[in-house]
Amino acid sequence: MRHRVVVVGAGFGGLFAIKALRRADVDITLINGTAYHLFQPLLYQVATGILSEGEVAPPIREVLKRQKNVDVRLGWVQAVDVEAKTVSVAGPGIDYTVEYDTLIVAAGASQSYFGNDEFADHAPGMKSIDDALELRARIFGAFEVADLQTDPEAVERWLTFVIVGAGPTGTEMAGQIAELAHRTLPGQYRRIDPHKARIILIDALGAVLNTFGDRLSSRAQRQLEKIGVEVRVNTKVVGVDSTGIEVESERGRERIGSMTKVWAAGVAAPPLATKLSEATGAKTDRAGRMLVEKDTTLPGHPEIFVLGDMMNLAGEDGRPLPGVAQVAIQSGRHAADQIKRRLAGKETGQPFKYFDKGSLATISRFSAVASIGKLRLSGFTAWVVWVAVHLFYLVGFKNRVTAVLHWAVSFLGRGRSERVATQQQAFARQAIRAYGDPFRRETADRAAMESGPAGDGEATRVP
Template sequence: MQRHRVAVIGAGFGGLFAIKALRNANVDITLINGTAYHLFQPLLYQVATGVLSEGEIAPPIREVLRGQENVDVKLGWAESVDTDNKIISVAGPGINYTVEYDTLIVAAGASQSYFGNDHFADNAPGMKSIDDALELRAKIFGAFEIADLQEDDEAKERWLTFVVVGAGPTGVEMAGQIAELAHRNLPGQYKHIDPRRARIILIDAVGAVLNTFGDHLSTRALAQLHKMGVEVELNTKVVNVDRTGIEVESERGHQRIPSMTKVWAAGVSAPPLARKIAAATGAEVDRAGRIMVNPDLTVPGHPEIFVLGDMMNLNDPSTGRPLPGVAQVAIQGGKYAGQTIKGRLRRKPPGEPFKYFDKGSMATISRFSAVASIGSKIRLAGFFAWVMWLVVHVFYLVGFKNRFTTVLHWAVSFLGRGRSERVATEQQAFARKAMYEYGNPFERARLDDAPPADEISTTQVEPEKVSAKR
């Protein structure tokens, strides 16, 4: 008899921990992911600022799962799910294919949200992918190089102004690292500019930095940012972003900030797949596109579909608020889904609803300085919180090699004044624009390989594929 088929969409924390929970289960697992690596997103900003290499935070999926024989890894983007026939349609590199399932786990993560202004992405990359981080690395280090060539003072200032939008953990960490570059790592290396004159501006529409950490830690973080020379503009809304600057509105009115390097770290939304699944199942979604799930993490009316991590909306019974989009929610959800599936296969009665155990939140501001919120009472700031941050992030990195090299690179960056990964190429800086102009190379290959229209017949290709090739 055919074994139970489990399809997993997404190789983030939720997907991987669900797969590992099914290691010894009598199931065949198909993992579908758009990249060949698992991405540790909390450290993307360190790739962007030259502390770590991309390989240290993105181990190959096949290497991570090499000891688990019941997994078949497939590269591609899940485009739709036929919930009646239990079939997933996937767009792979140069080839479309389908995957059948008995149980589906959807853990495709989150996308950057520009709050309806997606064109901002052209000039203000987000922080959701390796491509984003490498592009930002090229822009940040390139800005200092180009500023050194300028003879006009206004041009120099424009190149030495860095704007980070979003004062959550990612934005605070990014602003802090750029400030460290300007004030600690780069001074003395340029003949015609002083990197310490760089302006780092952190903008947010709300009235506090790290507003989910509480007033005490928010105030400590704000004080540390000011000490580092970061200009913090709160209650400030971004209304436009273009190549040479950013426009904002605040209590002072409309203002334009000339800047060649902008970073978008504000807002996340569920990927388009979430709304497609919701439409197919009749499930509700919230404003960010996340699917409203049952207490057992399944889609209402479809117990065979689990939704995990950033794609789900589930209220925490203890607080009445939706669970946060953090790694621990995805990890614990993945383990829970795996255990639930194993219980069903053994015909056990349904278990307890999913209960999230909050292990706390952390954010680093600069070397030797971080904030940590653990449970409802413990609030830490300063060096001890920073050490905890190091330990926790090393623990969750996948693979001994990655942990070892990461610690070495941290030693170079935090104890010394160097950056292990300062190499930036034109390809990284301009790849986004080139891809927009050239288009998806695999899609172009499909068009190039298609037979002429007069040679296509319904006996050769299914009708829907004819229109796709045309």
């Protein structure tokens, strides 16, 4: 029997590990909660109407169609049995178990609301296609609803957009909403002036893009303010509801009326990290990330690799490696190399060494910041570097071509290729939460009908 590798997660870490094992004498089972690979750094462009979801989320089966040693399965891992070496998976309406010899866990990260999960109802994060489509509906819908209002205060609430978190995602989101309000939408409404929209970027820390250094941080803030973004640093969010957000700063407590809020302030490990920790005895940090050995395996379990956003591993500077795509990509390749060495009877346990290729963030069209080694770039030059890097890592030739075409429409012109937004996108998340798991309900309904009428003759329904 060939060596069985189970990979959990089709993000950068899982996908690059699988590709690195394409010629290895292994059978790979990939388990992922969606049927697509998500290029998360461009999600904000889906939310602001530049790109379609298909351009940032190619189907996994299409990406791996030439790799014959991979079996792709849809589902969510519920438990890991380290003694039996199995993972228990909940698929859509069906549960199943998969055996492994080596387990690679690269399930990414979830949005963190720092213990205030109720904020999510009114301030979606930016971690999934569902999030991006909901935000697209909320953002474009806000201008439409504002155009119907007769109360000036209501108009102001609908035209106030608050983005929480001034890291790359929040900064890029704020910049693109400002572009929408000031370049794309003016002249298209009869009763409102999109120029009057307020875009407020909030962060509890003292700087925008604080990991980029003081020089680039200051330039980024100046550019954001130049395009109409209100930047409020050293400001903590203490409350979020349907019509506004409450903050605390050195000026005291303040309420900002806003119908559209975006949460880009923090990340945490997914629930799978806790389950794996309980199964293996491995420790986790405050964000739920797993403390791994230097070769990215779990202590006492050399057969289990934890990669990317789920791992806590110190870099050369002693600080945990950042949750960025390059860490996931390189750790995925490292895990694959360790597996191949192990199968070849070679020594394993070599430490993972991360090579920092730099950080990039866009501010607006033709303006970005880039920190690459000792090189610090800003403005148009940094933007060109940003375009080149993102095109390189977009999976699939078709995705690159269509992305370039849509960027031309948005950046050279004033249009947005993907402005369609529906009620379903805006409210489906709340509806599904109220309705319950559709597959579970369908299974229960079918079972009830097959067993005969219950009580008054109607099938029993479950939440």
